[in-house]
Amino acid sequence: MRIRECTEDDWAQVRVIVEEVIAAGDTFPYDPAWPAEVLRDVWVERPPGLTVVAEEDGKVLGTAKMGTNRPGPGAHVATASFMVAAHARGRGVGRALCEYALDWARARGYAAMQFNAVVESNTAAVRLYRRLGFAVVGTVPEAFDHPTLGRVGLHVLHRPL
DSSP states (O other), X not given: OEEXXXXXXXXXXXXXXHHHHHHHOSSOOOOTTOOHHHHHHXXXXXXXXXXXXXXXXXXXXXXXXXEESSSGGGTTEEEEEEEEOGXXXXXXXXXXXXXXXXXXXXXXXXXXXXXXXXXXXXXXXXXXXXXXXXXXXXXXXXXXXXXXXXXXXXXXXXXXX
């Protein structure tokens, strides 16, 4: 598996992953009714941010986007988001993408990374982020309407770089 910058040619495969994750409705607060051009605009970061893919033998297994969490006085903190194809989960794709994002942020001089909205019932992601040094610094109660669990919290996670 290799992680590299997302290109125009990757979008068709990335779009399938993004649509799959959004349709599941259990991890991202994105609207499944968004048209393809909105999905692309939301997922593909403009510089100085970056969108990458994890690919193996020409197949995109997952994708990540990273950039500045907030402008101005908050610009020293990075953020990132990750999506992994259902068929590739459990293979370390998410971990590799997160480690890549941390290295990317560190190399650009960010002081920390913050995730603003991690669904608390997404236990695999929360466990991974904790293993990578993130701490849950707060939870917004009932901020996410999960398709089977009802309203669950959204965690804010943070880690210094």
